[in-house]
Each structure stands twice: as structure tokens, then as C-alpha cells.
Amino acid sequence: xxxxxxxxxxxxxxxxxxxxxxxxxxxxxxxxxxxxxxxxxxxxxxxxxxxxxxxxxxxxxxxxxxxxxxxxxxxxxxxxxxxxxxxxxxxxxxxxxxxxxxxxxxxxxxxxxxxxxxxxxxxxxxxxxxxxxxxxxxxxxxxxxxxxxxxxxxxxxxxxxxxxxxxxxxxxxxxxxxxxxxxxxxxxxxxxxxxxxxxxxxxxxxxxxxxxxxxxxxxxxxxxxxxxxxxxxxxxxxxxxxxxxxxxxxxxxxxxxxxxxxxxxxxxxxxxxxxxxxxxxxxxxxxxxxxxxxxxxxxxxxxxxxxxxxxxxxxxxxxxxxxxxxxxxxxxxxxxxxxxxxxxxxxxxxxxxxxxxxxxxxxxx
Amino acid sequence: xxxxxxxxxxxxxxxxxxxxxxxxxxxxxxxxxxxxxxxxxxxxxxxxxxxxxxxxxxxxxxxxxxxxxxxxxxxxxxxxxxxxxxxxxxxxxxxxxxxxxxxxxxxxxxxxxxxxxxxxxxxxxxxxxxxxxxxxxxxxxxxxxxxxxxxxxxxxxxxxxxxxxxxxxxxxxxxxxxxxxxxxxxxxxxxxxxxxxxxxxxxxxxxxxxxxxxxxxxxxxxxxxxxxxxxxxxxxxxxxxxxxxxxxxxxxxxxxxxxxxxxxxxxxxxxxxxxxxxxxxxxxxxxxxxxxxxxxxxxxxxxxxxxxxxxxxxxxxxxxxxxxxxxxxxxxxxxxxxx
Numbered sequence: 001x002x003x004x005x006x007x008x009x010x011x012x013x014x015x016x017x018x019x020x021x022x023x024x025x026x027x028x029x030x031x032x033x034x035x036x037x038x039x040x041x042x043x044x045x046x047x048x049x050x051x052x053x054x055x056x057x058x059x060x061x062x063x064x065x066x067x068x069x070x071x072x073x074x075x076x077x078x079x080x081x082x083x084x085x086x087x088x089x090x091x092x093x094x095x096x097x098x099x100x101x102x103x104x105x106x107x108x109x110x111x112x113x114x115x116x117x118x119x120x121x122x123x124x125x126x127x128x129x130x131x132x133x134x135x136x137x138x139x140x141x142x143x144x145x146x147x148x149x150x151x152x153x154x155x156x157x158x159x160x161x162x163x164x165x166x167x168x169x170x171x172x173x174x175x176x177x178x179x180x181x182x183x184x185x186x187x188x189x190x191x192x193x194x195x196x197x198x199x200x201x202x203x204x205x206x207x208x209x210x211x212x213x214x215x216x217x218x219x220x221x222x223x224x225x226x227x228x229x230x231x232x233x234x235x236x237x238x239x240x241x242x243x244x245x246x247x248x249x250x251x252x253x254x255x256x257x258x259x260x261x262x263x264x265x266x267x268x269x270x271x272x273x274x275x276x277x278x279x280x281x282x283x284x285x286x287x288x289x290x291x292x293x294x295x296x297x298x299x300x301x302x303x304x305x306x307x308x309x310x311x312x313x314x315x316x317x318x319x320x321x322x323x324x325x326x327x328x329x330x331x332x333x334x335x336x337x338x339x340x341x342x343x344x345x346x347x348x349x350x351x352x353x354x355x356x357x358x359x360x361x362x363x364x365x
Numbered sequence: 366x367x368x369x370x371x372x373x374x375x376x377x378x379x380x381x382x383x384x385x386x387x388x389x390x391x392x393x394x395x396x397x398x399x400x401x402x403x404x405x406x407x408x409x410x411x412x413x414x415x416x417x418x419x420x421x422x423x424x425x426x427x428x429x430x431x432x433x434x435x436x437x438x439x440x441x442x443x444x445x446x447x448x449x450x451x452x453x454x455x456x457x458x459x460x461x462x463x464x465x466x467x468x469x470x471x472x473x474x475x476x477x478x479x480x481x482x483x484x485x486x487x488x489x490x491x492x493x494x495x496x497x498x499x500x501x502x503x504x505x506x507x508x509x510x511x512x513x514x515x516x517x518x519x520x521x522x523x524x525x526x527x528x529x530x531x532x533x534x535x536x537x538x539x540x541x542x543x544x545x546x547x548x549x550x551x552x553x554x555x556x557x558x559x560x561x562x563x564x565x566x567x568x569x570x571x572x573x574x575x576x577x578x579x580x581x582x583x584x585x586x587x588x589x590x591x592x593x594x595x596x597x598x599x600x601x602x603x604x605x606x607x608x609x610x611x612x613x614x615x616x617x618x619x620x621x622x623x624x625x626x627x628x629x630x631x632x633x634x635x636x637x638x639x640x641x642x643x644x645x646x647x648x649x650x651x652x653x654x655x656x657x658x659x660x661x662x663x664x665x666x667x668x669x670x671x672x673x674x675x676x677x678x679x680x681x682x683x684x685x686x687x688x689x690x691x692x693x694x695x696x697x698x699x700x701x702x703x704x
Contacts, residue, residue, distance in 0.1 A: 053597055073600040074609075080601040086594035090616050090696030099612075100602030151602060 002029035003063050003154035003187050005050065010059030012045050012211075019045040021211040022059070027204075030185045034198035036234065037208035043191045046208075047157055050189065052076050063154055074103075079153030079186070081161045085144040087132040093119070093143050094128035100151035118146040121180070138169045145177075149184060156188045162197060174200060195235050199223060207231045225272050228361055229284055237286040237359060238334040245281045253277060253360070255285055260329040265304045267355040277360065284361045289322065289336040291357035295350040296343065305353040309333060311343045325351055399671035403466040404459050414450050414457040421445055421457065467672040477656060477673065481680065484634060484652040487565070491572050492630045498573075499580035500622065504614075507588035517585065523578040531574050532642035536562060539570075539643075568644030572636055576629055583625035587618050619695045627688040631681045653677035 005027040012020040019042045027033045035043035048054045050061055052073035061068050068076055087096050097118050101111045119125050122142035132140055141161060148156060162170045162177075178201055181188055192198050198205050199219040206216045207230075215227035226232035229240055241262065247254035251269040256262070266285060268274055277283065295306075309325035312332075316322075321341050325333040333351050343349055404412050411423035414430065419441070421430035429444040450457045471477040502520060506513055523531060539545050539561040546558040561567050591614065599609040637654035644650030653673055660670035 051597070051601065053600075072605075073597070074603050074605050076601075077603075078601055080598060082594045082598065084592070084594060086592065086598040088595060088598070088613060088617075099599070099604070103603035103608065147598075147602070153601075 002185055004029050004065075005155055005187060005189070006062040006065075007046070007050070008060045008062070010046070010049060010061060011057045012042075012049055012054065013057045018211045020049065023211075023213055025206055025213065025216065027187060027189065030187055031203045032181050032188045032190065032201055034190045034192055034202040034205045035208055036192055036195060036198040036205050037214075038193055038234070041208040042211040043208050044159065045211075047159060047189065047191050050155070051078055051080060051157055077151075077154045079148035079151065079156040081141075081144045081148050081156070081158045083160045083163055085132075085140045085161075085164075087140055087143055087147070089132050092129050092131050093124065093135070096132065096143055097147045097150050100147065104151065114150055115146075118150040121149075121183075122146045122176075137165055138173065141165065141173060145180065149180075149186065153186065156186045158188065158190045160192055163192075163194070170197075177201060199235070207234060209234075221272070224270065224359070226286075226359065226361060228363070229286065232286045232359065232361060236288055238289050239292070239353075240284055240286045241331070242282070242284045245277060245279055245283060248277070248279055252355070255283065255360075257285075260327070260331050262307075262329075262331070264353060264358065265355050266358045266360060268360055270356065271360060276362070282363060284363065285358050286361065287353050287358050289334040290320070290338070291354060292333065292335045293352040293354065294323070294335060294337060294341075294343070295352060296347070298350060303352070304355060305358075307331070307333060307351040307353075309349055309351050311345045311347045311349055313345060314343060316340055325349065396671040396674060399668045400467055400675050401465070402461040402463055402668060404461055404668065413460040415460050416456050416458070420460060421450060467668050468675075470669070471672050471676060476651070477669075480651055480653045480656045480673065481676065483649060484636075484677075484680065487568060487572070487636070487640075487650065487652065488630060488633050491569050491576065492626070492633060495573055495576040495580050495629065496622075496626055498577045499584050503581055503584035503588045504610075506585060507591065508593075521578050521582050523574050524582065526575075528571065528575055528636075528638040529642070532571050532639050535567065535571055535643050539567065562643055564645050565649040568636070568639045568650045571639035571643050572633055575639075576633055579632075580625060580629050583628075584622060587621045587625070591618055616695050620692050620697045623688055623692040623695075627685055627692075630684055630688070634681050634684065635677060653680070 005025075007023055007025040007027075010020055010023045011018065021042075023042075023046060025033075025046075035046060037043050045054065049056050052068075052071070056069060063076075088099065091099065094115055097115045098111050101114060106114075115128070116125075119128060122145055124139060124142050124146070127135065127139065127143075132143065135143065141164075144161070158177075162173055165173060174197060181201075190198070190201060199222075202219055204216065204218055205222050207214045207222060209230050215222055215231045217225075222231060223235055226235060226237060229237075232240070241255075241257045241264070242259065243255055243257040243262075245253055246256045246263075251267055251274065253266045253268055255264045255266055257264070264285065268277065271277075307325075307327050309327050311323055312326050313324040314321060320336045320338055323335040323337070323343065325335060327333070335351060407413055407422045409423050409425050413423075414421045418434075420433045420435055422433050422440075423429075424431045424444065427444075429446055430450055432441045432443040432445070433439070434441060445457075502516075506516060526534075537543055541558040541560070545561075546555075549555045550558065561570065595613055595617070596609050599613045600606075604612060635654055636652060637658065640646050640650040640652050640655055646652075646655045653676065657670050657673040657677065660666045660673060
């Protein structure tokens with residue numbers, strides 16, 4: 001049976017520095033939750049509190065309603081996969097995986113079957129006799145997974161396990177991790193600073209900054225409806241403008257930017273809290289670079305949300321071409337076009353913000 | 366990628382090869398030549414000298430060396446005074462024979478033979494005690510803790526003193542009216558002062574103070590470099606602190622620890638000042654260096670001094686081999702992470 005994890009009002013302080021500040025988080029049985037945030041946001045601290053290598057300053061952590069603060073780390077039954085894998089270099093792959101089972105005093109024959117099963121599940125059947133330093137990064141990674149899951153831990157903690165792999169392997173392992181979680185159903189907590197990993201793997205994501213959880217929700221909620229500009233920025237939004245709502249007709253909002261005086265129409269019919277936006281509210285709008293349309297060679301474009309810009313920088317990165325555009329008023333717009341396109345810097349161009357692609361965030365910063 | 370060594374690359378060794386030859390290999394060859402030669406003595410127990418034509422034999426009653434022709438087996442009339450010979454040793458070479466006589470003498474004579482036993486009786490227990498002390502402190506101090514810098518400095522401090530100052534400090538501390546005995550008397554633990562100075566234990570304590578500091582300075586770096594994730598990994602897998610230490614920390618750090626330990630032990634085998642100053646150098650702390658120094662400076666028997674040194678060197682080699690064998694029982698590699 002899977003385990004739920006409750007973090008209740010947990011604070012971790014190092015001197016005057018709050019690494020975690022009154023954090024509450026509920027993780028249901030079998031969920032895959034990512035702690036997403038930039039380095040120094042407190043995600044690893046929270047992980048080490050759940051793991052047991054650090055003690056909470058205040059607050060409690062529960063596994064299935066059972067308080068675990070006083071349970072020593074070796075009895076918490078938490079599986080861990082480290083960024084550097086932390087395989088025991090003096091043991092071969094078989095002994096590495098069998099280590100946890102031996103500590104649980106399980107009979108030799110059962111250890112053998114279970115280790116073999118674990119090796120099978122990570123597709124390393126023939127490597128039992130090899131030593132970790134003879135394995136590739138991806139293979140070490142699989143051994144680390146096998147070692148953590150073979151003991152059927154209550155909770156599996158993953159600390160940026162994919163960050164040492166090359167891009168292609170990282171994608172492969174991401175899919176395997178997804179399949180593995182689906183098959184085993186272990187409650188998993190995944191620490192990462194990579195939004196793509198978090199969005200693709202998680203059932204829910206906790207976006208963290210400065211020791212606080214900024215938003216906790218499903219990937220879709222966070223992706224479509226970021227709670228604040230930090231979350232928006234972290235999951236790929238850009239082109240922020242702050243201003244007020246000056247008109248509202250059903251689901252159409254007219255927004256006036258307070259810095260440059262731009263007026264934009266926004267369709268909020270997809271928004272979760274449609275009714276909470278009122279006339280005169282201070283809001284921030286944002287749009288992802290890939291959702292902006294570029295128009296070139298049209299003299300007198302008419303319509304909504306059109307910006308007259310000049311190309312400042314272009315940057316082709318393989319699958320997309322990124323542009324930085326400047327308006328006359330000095331507003332900088334980030335745009336990504338799929339594929340390769342060729343607008344030299346200095347080219348005059350039109351940028352269109354489609355009404356339904358603009359996200360609205362309450363408040364300004 | 367293995368790089369090919371070109372012929373000319375060996376020239377790069379010259380800057381080290383030349384000093385090693387002059388400072389190490391030549392003296393070694395000279396001392397080997399000393400070991401395998403024995404001076405020939407006449408019936409009065411005096412050295413015989415030769416100028417390649419004549420031998421010079423000591424003539425007791427008039428304190429002269431008589432000229433002697435080995436071919437005709439006759440003494441001639443020309444006598445030399447002892448200082449004539451000593452001052453002109455290039456011409457008057459001491460008569461020597463080659464062979465294993467010195468080595469035989471070493472093992473047949475008790476006052477040489479005991480140096481082996483005495484040295485090992487001191488060094489083996491002292492090095493084990495040092496290992497335990499240094500390792501436990503380094504293990505404890507491997508993490509960032511409050512006051513680490515102060516504690517580390519205090520533990521390594523004796524290294525800066527050298528054995529002479531440690532010994533003189535000890536003579537103040539441990540003498541019958543020193544702080545150590547005064548304290549124990551006052552507390553009531555003892556009725557008569559404990560005699561530590563000028564015994565086996567005086568030397569034992571002196572080398573332990575310096576040796577622990579030496580080992581600790583090396584051990585700390587090894588323990589600090591150990592990847593803490595490996596310990597956490599073992600803990601999460603259900604191993605308690607002791608098992609984590611025993612199954613993960615110890616086997617992975619042991620090879621490096623033994624490396625430092627062999628160096629410390631080998632250095633300790635040549636101990637001299639603490640054996641003489643706070644030990645009992647005519648008896649229990651008559652170690653290799655004491656005997657070698659005695660032959661060299663008091664008896665002027667360079668051959669025997671070199672022989673004692675040879676046995677010392679061989680003991681060091683034996684210790685290195687034994688510890689090297691033990692080291693090979695463990696996984697030899699980097700106990701840190703490989704990324």
C-alpha cells in the first residue's frame with residue numbers, strides 16, 4: 001500500500017536564514033510530486049528534512065498520519081536516488097542492490113530473486129558482477145534506481161537524478177522513470193530545477209522560491225494558470241506587463257499597461273477564476289514566447305494586440321529561432337518561432353499577442 | 366588515453382635524477398660497502414693499516430705502528446706514530462676483509478639484536494594507539510562543526526614543535542614533582558608519584574603525541590573528502606550508523622588511511638630523540654637509531670653503524686610490504702564520487 005506524506009508548517013532555519021519557511025504540503029498515496037525551483041530555493045532542504053538527514057526547526061512531517069520526526073533515518077523506510085548516484089564503489093552491482101535487503105536480514109535465496117527482478121526491471125540483467133566504475137552514467141543511474149526500489153520503500157526521493165546525463169539519455173530516462181512510477185505506484189518526491197522534467201513527470205508540482213511554496217498544483221494548472229510572475233517566469237512565460245483592467249465584457253478584458261500605455265484585449269474564458277477579475281484591478285499579463293505571432297511585410301495591419309517592433313537579436317537553437325524585439329517605447333518582447341526563420345536584426349516586424357494566449361496574474365510586482 | 370613516451374622525455378628526469386644519485390644512491394652504495402667490510406685487527410685488538418707495500422702493526426709498549434712486510438713476513442725498522450697514520454689515511458688504508466662478518470656480529474651480539482625487539486615493541490603498540498586516536502578524531506571532525514578550526518589546530522599543533530620540544534615539555538610535565546603527578550596526588554588517585562620519564566612509557570607517550578598529530582593531519586583530509594551521500598545512501602537502505610561505518614566508511618577510507626599510516630610508522634621506526642631524552646636508551650628504548658648513533662659517534666665503528674642502519678632500513682621495507690598487503694585486501698579507488 002502506498003504512503004501519503006504530510007508536511008505541516010515546517011520551518012528549517014540555519015542561523016538567521018530560513019531555508020524553509022512554514023511550509024505545508026500534502027502528497028497523496030502514489031503521487032509523483034516535483035519540488036521545482038532555482039538553486040537555493042529550499043527544495044533540497046525540504047527533501048533532506050523528509051529524508052531525515054536534517055532536523056526540522058519547527059513543524060511536523062507525517063507518513064500516513066504517523067509522525068516521523070523522531071524516527072531515525074535508517075528506520076524511515078525512504079528510498080533515495082542521488083544526483084551523483086552514490087553507488088558503493090567497493091561493491092559490485094548485485095551487492096549494491098542487495099545491500100538494503102541484507103540490512104533487512106532477508107534470506108539469501110530471496111535476496112537473489114529480488115535483486116534479479118530489480119535488475120530486470122531496469123534492464124541490466126547481465127551486469128550484476130560489474131563494478132560501478134565500469135558502468136556508464138545511464139547504467140549507474142539505473143542501478144541507483146534498482147537499489148532504491150528493491151526494498152519497497154514507503155516514499156521514493158529523487159534528487160535531480162537526471163541532471164548528470166546527456167540530453168538524449170535524460171529524455172530516455174525520463175520516460176522510463178514515468179513508466180516505472182506507473183508500474184510501482186510508490187509515492188515519489190522529485191527535486192529538480194528543470195521545468196520540462198517536472199511538467200512531464202509529475203502528478204503535482206510545488207514551485208518553490210526563497211523557502212516558500214509559490215504554487216502547488218497539477219502541471220496543467222501551473223502551466224496555464226501561474227499564481228504569480230515568478231512561477232510564470234519559471235515555467236517559461238515572459239513578456240510581462242503590469243497594469244489595470246479598464247474594461248470588461250463577459251470574458252473579454254481590456255487591459256491598460258501602466259508603463260507604456262499599451263492597451264491589450266485578453267480572453268479569459270479559460271481562466272480558473274473568471275469571476276475574480278474586476279474593473280480597476282491591478283494585474284500582470286504574460287505570454288509565452290512561442291505563442292506570439294510574427295508578421296513581416298504588412299504595412300497597415302489592423303486588429304488587436306499588435307506591436308510594431310524592430311528585431312534586436314536572433315538566435316537559432318535547432319528546433320526554434322528565438323528573437324528579442326524592441327518596441328519604439330522600449331518594451332522588450334521575447335518570441336520563439338518554431339523552425340528556422342531569418343529576420344536580420346534591424347528588421348521592422350509586427351508582433352501579435354493572440355487574445356486567448358495571454359495569461360492574467362493578479363497583482364503586480 | 367595513454368600518451369606515448371618519447372626517447373627525449375627521459376631527459377625531464379634529470380633534475381630529480383642528479384640530486385637523487387648524489388644524495389641518496391651514492392651514500393647508499395658507500396654504506397653498503399661499509400656493511401660488507403670488516404677491519405682486520407692484530408693480536409692486541411688494534412687496526413692494521415697498509416700503504417700497499419707494507420702493513421703497519423701496533424706495537425703496544427712504545428705506542429707505535431711497526432712496519433711489516435707481508436711478503437717476507439718480517440718487521441722492518443721503520444715505525445709510525447698513531448697520528449701519522451690517522452692524518453695520512455689516503456696513503457695508509459685500513460686493512461679490511463669483505464664478507465658478512467658485520468651482519469653476523471649484529472645477530473650474534475645481544476646489544477645489537479635487542480634493538481629489533483625494542484623498536485617493534487615501541488612502534489607497533491604506539492602506531493596502533495595513534496591510528497585509533499587520529500582516526501576517531503578525524504572521523505568526528507569530518508563534518509562542519511562548531512570549533513572545528515580550533516580543535517584541528519590544537520591536534521596538529523605538536524607537529525610544529527618537533528620531538529625535542531615535546532620531550533622537554535614532557536620532562537616538565539611528568540617529572541615526580543610535575544603537574545601530572547601533583548594533580549593525581551591531589552585528587553588522591555595515587556599515593557606515590559608515577560615514574561613515566563626515562564622509561565618505556567616516556568618514549569611511548571612522546572612518539573604518540575607527535576605521531577597522532579601527523580596521522581590526524583592526513584586522516585582528516587581523507588575523511589572530509591568522503592562523499593557523505595554514500596553514508597546517507599546506506600542509512601536510507603536500513604543500515605544503522607555503526608553498520609554504515611563498518612560496511613561503507615571504513616572499507617572505502619582504509620586504503621588511503623593505511624597509506625598515511627605506513628608513512629607514519631616507517632618514520633617512527635627511526636625514532637631517536639624521544640628514545641634518548643625521555644626513554645631508557647640503555648635498556649627498553651635501545652632502538653635502532655640509538656645503537657647506530659652509538660657505533661657512529663662513540664665507538665667510531667662506521668661499519669657496524671651502517672649495519673644497524675641496514676637492519677633498520679630492512680625493517681622499514683618489511684613494514685611497508687606488510688601494510689601494503691593489508692591495503693590490497695580493500696577496494697582501492699576513490700572513496701569520493703565519480704561523476
